[in-house]
Amino acid sequence: MRGKAYAAERAVRLLVMAVYLVVMVFPLYWMLITSLKPQKDIFSLPIYYWPKTFTLANYENIFKITKFHVYIFNSVIVSLSAAVIVLAVATLSSYVLARHKFRGSGQIMFFFFLTQVIPAFIGFAPLYLMLSKMNLVNTTQGLILIYTVMGIPFSTIMLKGFFQRVPSSLEEAAQIDGCSRLGALIRVILPVMLPGLSATFIFSFVQNWNELFFSVIVINSEHLKTIPVAMNSFITKFDVDWGSMSAATVLSVIPTMILFALCQRLIVQGLTQGAEKG
Amino acid sequence: MNGSDRSVPAVIDKPRNSRSAIWFIAGCLAPAVLLVLVFTYYPMLRGVTMAFQNYTLFDLSDARFVGFGNFKEILDNPQFITALKNSVYWVFFSLICQFVLGFGIALLLKNRFFGRGFYQGMIFFPWAMSGFLIGLIWRWLYNGQIGVINNLLIKIGLIDTPIPFLSSPKWGMFAVITANVWYGIAFFAIMLLAALQSVPEEISEAAEVDGANRLQRLFRITIPYIMPTILTTVILRIIWIMNFPDLIYAMTNGGPAGSTHILATYMMDKIIFGGDYGKASAVGVVMMVVLVLFMVFYFAAARREKAGDF
CATH class of the missing domain: 1.10.3720.10 (MetI-like)
Structure with missing residues (x-):
């Protein structure tokens, strides 16, 4: 019983930490991939969460x-x-x-x-x-x-x-x-x-x-x-x-x-x- | 110090310094103290007197004293009142959220686990960035047409059409406060983590033996133990958030129509775009008075609680 409770708690902990990490890192990630997208991909829909084409333009x-x-x-x-x-x-x-x-x-x-x-x-x-x-x-x-x-x-x-x-x-x-x-x-x-x-x-x-x-x-x-x-x-x-x-x-x-x-x-x-x- | 000091009995708590030691001390302190005195304290005092002057960059010939004229004028200005109210929201909500979330993260990070150092590094990185850049990033995330936050909200079905977060008076403060919370969580997490790690294991273990559950241990033992750190960090943070215009400046610059100005951005606006040093200083003096009053209450309450050793 105790073992199961611990495992559940561990899972919750890991989940919370993972979510927090994503929230912290995402804005920077977004800035980085925006900088690597061609102009037309930045300003048009749909938004790509991973650039379709990379550019240093x-x-x-x-x-x-x-x-x-x-x-x-x-x-x-x-x-x-x-x-x-x-x-x-x-x-x-x-x-x-x-x-x-x-x-x-x-x-x-x-x-x-x-x-x-x-x-x-x-x-x-x-x-x-x-x-x-x-x-x-x-x-x-x-x-x-x-x-x-x-x-x-x-x-x-x-x-x-x-x-x-x-x-x-x-x-x-x-x-x-x-x-x-x-x-x-x-x-x-x-x-x-x-x-x-x-x-x-x-x-x-x-x-x-x-x-x-x-x-x-x-x-x-x-x-x-x-x-x-x-x-x-x-x-x-x-x-x-x-x-x-x-x-x-x-x-x-x-x-x-x-x-x-x-x-x-x-x-x-x-x-x-x-x-x-x- | 020098050899003769060693023979001084320990009862004397301040050892006498020899003449050469005094010169050494004075010489080492002089550059720091003089620079700060001349270029920090003097301008601040001058700024306070400027609040009572008619002082605009465009007409320095007419820098007469006007008593409380500047204060009357800013208090009559609805923009100032909005900025004052927003400052309260800005500090209060940013602080509460940063503290609660930061404390949660600190508790999670307290126990060792594989990759903790790396994880800490990742959540710590906003500290390396300026408030201005953070503001720019969030301005892009919150973009009203092609911003990723709107895109995500539409994708999960919470909204149908994009919300103009930064150009609507209704959402502006919400947007800047969430960005500020994001920026500040790491501060509390790191500070409180250091404090948590200083709590001796034995105290908590003894309480566990006595049958205290985890919540009881947290609220009755851990939190009281680190209360001095909590109180100091909170007050430092309040001062810091109050005086932090960079993020709002980059995200909305107080707009639309002044609805997201806080006192700090309102003041910067008056200086950078208005050149009106008299009124800007008056806003600064109001900020200082608000902070001082707040600190007096804060420390009085802290002392009554006997929680900290201020």
Whole structure:
């Protein structure tokens, strides 16, 4: 009797999980096969759930009628630069917050945490005006500055969690051996922290890669556009051209999916420990 | 720290830092703190004052203070009231569905099984995508003529003619909320799974020996045990959903006729298309006030329940 109940329960479990998996994967699958269909199959009935004919025409199309290779290049430059600066700045701040007890350390953590809670959009317009005073509107540097500032607080919180898992006896030993504080951090701790650092770096890169509104506001010139800015203008430009739209979506998702897949476990760890500590 | 700190008795909980340590701490913190102070906190405070100014991008010469003028104007605007109501629906329904479904998935994933890592990876992937792209994908799925959702509904016989999901005021909010639920389930699943895995087996086993059935164990032992995580994740999520315009922006951009605007998209609309920073900031301040009031109630209730250690 008990055995039968277990088998039934197992079947229900499997069914629920399978349904959920299909629901999660289907939208992406649909975008992918749309991008591989010829135009006439996309816009006519009946709808094919598996393409009748495969074509790369949509991909060729976006490179032909837009400067998609330029957008990709810009996105890489902006996301990478900001992620590198964020990592450097946040490594220093999080290391100190994780290792040293000093008056005000709690307040500084709260200072970083609060930026994650108050709606950032309130600062949107003033920040734009600041950029324009600094002559950084419509420049790659302006966007890098914004992404750097937006990334620092969360990366500090995330890295602090990773630092706390590294035993402090490590750098104490290094300092007894004559390393300076910074030397101990760079030569002894950072190599041990490599997984945590790469997870934080990738998370920050993906955030920059995906950001929409600031880039739309800051960038106007065709040759400076990042992928989201370009896709935002696609909506109006090719409102009905879902072939190009889906191809652009697939192209812009691939890098971030690969990066996330590489260190998914560590990113999850970094995010969950943040939430558990509040 | 330095060698002399070691001799300090353990009773003193904050060890004194030497002068070189203080310089090291200050030097390491300065770049992060200064950047965030200048480019995050200053603009936010300036944004709050802008809400009381007549501040439009097209006429900066007339940036006079207008008291509560912007607030009066937006409150008189029926579009704002719609956006306010929609924000409540948006947060409430998205959150409830994401939480319940995410918790269910977390319970299913708690026990080891073959391929669990892979499965987790597959349901985790929306996190790698931007809200904007998710919105585009769902805009295509919900397409009123040749969208696959309409096609499926017709195939299984639920409807005869396609529903114009994104261009009808009746269905718009439903469409954007379902997309948001899809996007957010994984967040709760992953967070709650981590919490579930921290519940010691012995407690649950002891209760099983005492004759508690599975539901009793879930509600009397597991849930109270992970309550602090639940409360934190829920509040973080509420804030996040409230401030999340990307998905609606991509799916409907607030349309048709403003019927799917939430406060966040309404505000972005005022900035991007209107250049009206004064009113946009006023909307932002309203959002902040709503969130702060909500958090005060939330934490008061959480404390009364003695459920979490905030």
